[in-house]
Amino acid sequence: MKVELYNYIRAAQKMNRRQMLKGSAAVGAMAMMPKGAAMADAHGNVRAEILKIPGVGAGSPTDSDWQKVGELCLGATKENVAEGEFEGVELTFMGLNNQNLHNFLFRGFLKPWEAYTGATINWIDLAQADYNARLQQSIATGTVDFDIVEMGAPFEGDVLGKGLASEMPDWVKEQIDMDDYVDYLKEPVGTWDGKTYRVSIDGDCHSFAYRTDYFGEGSLTGRDVPTTWQEINEVSKELIGKEDPLTGLPAHGYLDPLKGWGGFGFYFLENRASAYAKHPNSPAWLFEPDTMKPMVNNPAWVQAIQDVMDLIEAGAYPADQINADPGTTAFQQFLAGTGSMLMWWGDVGSSARTSDTSVVGDVVGFGINPASDRVYNAQAGEWEETRNEAPNMAYIGWGVYVMATVEGDEKKKKAAWSAAAHLGGKDLSLWASAYPSGFQPYRQSHFQYEEWEEAGYDRAFVEDYLGSNADSYNHPNAAIEPRIPGIFQYYSVAEDELAKGYAGQYGSAQETADAIAAAWEKITDQIGRESQIALYKASLGL
DSSP states (O other): OOOHHHHHHHHGSOOOOOHHHHHHHHHHHHHTTTTOOHHHHHHHHHHHHHHSSOOOSSSSOHHHEEEEEHHHTHHHHHSSOOOOTTTTEEEEEEEEOOGOOOOOHHHHHHHHHHHHHHEEEEEEEEEEEHHHHHHHHHHHTOOOOOOOOEEGGGGHHHHOOOOOOOOOOHHHHHHTTTGOOGGGEEEEEEETTTTOOEEEEOOOOOOEEEETTTSSTTSSSSOOOOBHHHHHHHHHHTTTTTTTTSSSSBBBOOOOOOOOTTTHHHHHHHHHHHHHHHOOOOOOSSTTTTOOOBBBSSSHHHHHHHHHHHHHHTTTTTTTGGGGGGHHIIIIIIITTSEEEEOOOTTHHHHHHTTTTOOOOSEEESSSOOBBSSEEEEETEEEEEBOOOOOEEGGEEEEEBBGGGGGOOOOHHHEEEEEEHHHHHHHOOOOHHHHSOOOOOOOOGOOHHHHHHHHOOOOHHHHHHHHHHHHHHTTTTTTEEOOOHHHHHHHHHHHHHHHHHHHOOSSSSSHHHHHHHHHHHHHHHHHHHHHHHHHHHHHOOO
């Protein structure tokens, strides 16, 4: 039945959003039936029970909630691990502490696991802006001081390619049910040289979030929801000087983050650029595959940078936007009632209805990455006057990886993989998708919207939010980034040059893009151009 569900969701791009969700819910329900009514009922009861902790509208989850969820999801662990089996084992886990999510939740989820298994976990907490530098330092110096790491697939070239991780045992694959992943997270993602290393805990595509009190009949603008970047820039300028209908403060349009974020901020320029630059005739939109020549200074990318510069010049952004990183735009601005449009990961969707800090839960809608009314054909070297959509599969999701530090100690190795499997468990992942966690839906079974309704979400919201994710995952022209060594070196230096361009230190968008391209060429030469070409082509399936 899992194959049927997979094929069903793959066909979703030919269906409308409402039809897809209803169909996947029905097929998903059948997919969970076969092994006996008792097992199916128990499984279903766990999912229903955890989704009521604390319940949508009951305030933000707390540490006690995370621990309750972790305890209820221990069933799979108990099938593979005896009580107290890891007594005396100490593990070190490195991950994020953004917005009091990520590692904070992991602590709660794993406390019942620690109590049952006897293992102890020590934590290395990093801000997102510090993450890339800390990981790269460990790789470069060979001083990996952690046994488990929360990491995104783009780093696999650096970590897996250097043999720094532990290969996943078969029992873990069965415990976490990898067949349930959405298609784009399956092999080769999480693998290297045919070996599997990653427990996925996230999907990561960027979705478009907008305020319904700004768009539609009777709204502030009276306009339809913008569907292209050209429309977004137009309406952002029109909103200058108007008043926000929810807060009474100045109204704003689209929220671009103008401050870097340890390389992660580059994804937000990519959102604009993908619609201009990701032509359906090629999977390549960052580098030319045969030469690794950067495409980041071609007319498509220059247009994306110019879009942002135009809004800066017009005064369309909130005050001091030059110091707003992506965390600010999502959590301190959009969810708090500043601005009307945003591209972000799925956190905004779940947080809008379940976070104490959100004031927009009743006036938020979702869609895929906006299109462009023209696309640059890099192969032909010219613009084509045709509409183009290219959802940005930004970061290919967070995963949990076990490091090679555990090799040679079978007890420690099993403990590390058991902890990773618990965090990536099928039921626990549903809760993390529905509540503020730092993660978004990434399994086929996450698209059973009746389960979300039982938690307290209304159907229209669920269809809209989950639909924006499904439409992006299944899009035929999705912009997928390469898993090549040094990818975040490229992104980080691009952020540095963009900051200079936004501050007026370069004379134009073209000069800014040229500076990024020149820096990228140096990185490629440092790493090794021929090896980068080979890995880049492989990552694109060329």
